Amino acid sequence: MMKSVKILKNLKNKRALVRVDFNFTLRNGLPLDSFRLKASLPTLKLLAQKKAKVILISHLGKPEKEGEKKKLSFKNLISWLARQDKILKSLQFIENPFSERAISQIHQAKSGSFFLLENIRFWPEEKQNNFAFSKKLSKLGDIYVNEAFSVCHRKHSSIVGLPKFLPSYAGIRLQEEITTLRNVLEKPKHPFVLISGGAKISTKIELLRGFKRIADFIFIGGGIANTFLFNKGINVGSSFKEEISLDSSLLKQKNIIIPFDVVILQKDKVRNIKVKDVNSLKGDFKILDIGKESVDFIVEAIKKAKMIIWNGPLGYFEKKPFDKGTKKIIQALLQTKSKVILGGGETIVCFNQVRDNLVKNLVKANPNIFISTGGGAMLEFLSGKRLCGVKALENSR
Numbered sequence: 001m002m003k004s005v006k007i008l009k010n011l012k013n014k015r016a017l018v019r020v021d022f023n024f025t026l027r028n029g030l031p032l033d034s035f036r037l038k039a040s041l042p043t044l045k046l047l048a049q050k051k052a053k054v055i056l057i058s059h060l061g062k063p064e065k066e067g068e069k070k071k072l073s074f075k076n077l078i079s080w081l082a083r084q085d086k087i088l089k090s091l092q093f094i095e096n097p098f099s100e101r102a103i104s105q106i107h108q109a110k111s112g113s114f115f116l117l118e119n120i121r122f123w124p125e126e127k128q129n130n131f132a133f134s135k136k137l138s139k140l141g142d143i144y145v146n147e148a149f150s151v152c153h154r155k156h157s158s159i160v161g162l163p164k165f166l167p168s169y170a171g172i173r174l175q176e177e178i179t180t181l182r183n184v185l186e187k188p189k190h191p192f193v194l195i196s197g198g199a200k201i202s203t204k205i206e207l208l209r210g211f212k213r214i215a216d217f218i219f220i221g222g223g224i225a226n227t228f229l230f231n232k233g234i235n236v237g238s239s240f241k242e243e244i245s246l247d248s249s250l251l252k253q254k255n256i257i258i259p260f261d262v263v264i265l266q267k268d269k270v271r272n273i274k275v276k277d278v279n280s281l282k283g284d285f286k287i288l289d290i291g292k293e294s295v296d297f298i299v300e301a302i303k304k305a306k307m308i309i310w311n312g313p314l315g316y317f318e319k320k321p322f323d324k325g326t327k328k329i330i331q332a333l334l335q336t337k338s339k340v341i342l343g344g345g346e347t348i349v350c351f352n353q354v355r356d357n358l359v360k361n362l363v364k365a366n367p368n369i370f371i372s373t374g375g376g377a378m379l380e381f382l383s384g385k386r387l388c389g390v391k392a393l394e395n396s397r
């Protein structure tokens with residue numbers, strides 16, 4: 001059983017090492033949104049109220065890629081973070097968590113102080129889940145809190161290593177994510193609809209395999225629909241697709257529905273065309289959105305559904321007019337009274353990028369919408385896998 005951070009008593013003079021997910025999408029060096037930060041605030045506030053000194057650990061981007069490191073230092077984000085909530089206003093940056101200086105800085109700090117360590121993936125040992133590194137890191141805290149559901153599928157030091165050395169607790173949001181997603185798997189409400197888009201089917205095959213038994217309908221869009229069409233022998237021109245072969249258990253599955261019509265771009269012309277007519281197209285083209293008929297069909301299904309999961313945009317939503325399908329689906333989700341769960345990497349990016357009123361209202365207007373902080377973690381959880389980060393919390397002392 002995981003212990004909740006809520007059971008903790010007075011933490012005066014105690015140091016709480018908290019794994020958060022500040023892996024923001026950056027534009028011009030700054031986060032596009034603060035969704036994941038906001039999701040962690042109840043836990044951070046609770047720890048501050050209980051008088052702990054809070055030491056935040058997170059990764060940001062992929063610093064192992066050549067030339068990326070400088071851009072991905074948390075030093076660049078400290079003042080942005082400090083502006084997001086008053087508890088973080090005196091947030092201090094710790095460049096080298098293993099230095100004497102850092103240890104005495106934390107030692108001398110007052111209760112309720114907040115620190116953020118440098119991007120934890122600057123140390124290759126983090127991804128290797130290196131035992132000695134986890135042990136060294138654990139010396140910075142008296143307790144460990146995992147408030148990073150979205151990283152719980154990673155077998156890294158700050159996720160699975162630290163709980164071996166410190167009494168460990170689940171953050172408030174992490175628990176909410178698990179309860180909500182577990183309910184989907186254990187108590188689905190029917191009609192239950194999964195809408196799955198995004199680029200890569202390779203990251204979603206397990207999800208589709210699991211859900212073809214649970215969901216009444218699975219609607220496919222985006223790049224993954226192209227891979228389905230391609231596997232069914234349909235010419236998809238130079239549309240994005242993955243060269244992988246899908247087996248007949250997916251291709252012939254009755255409740256998996258691929259678009260009947262699509263929006264294509266051919267020589268600067270945008271057209272809505274039936275899938276059965278795509279094969280007779282002459283010359284090159286790209287499929288960039290699901291077509292009107294398919295959108296209407298999904299919207300009708302949303303109206304009747306009692307539970308809906310949406311993962312991944314249905315077209316090239318970054319570029320008008322290919323955002324239409326995705327936006328219509330969002331509009332329908334806004335109006336339903338049923339439980340809606342959104343998440344998965346590209347879905348969150350989609351929310352970040354489609355910043356018009358429609359999307360902002362969606363979040364406010366429909367209290368039944370749960371936006372998971374998880375990308376890959378949500379997909380793995382819903383595919384029925386046990387997340388290693390959750391397991392580590394359950395096994396911790």
Ligand code: 3PG
Binds near residue numbers: 021061345376
């Ligand atoms: C995410 O954005 O899904 C998490 O922060 C995990 O990031 P990663 O894919 O770089 O491990």
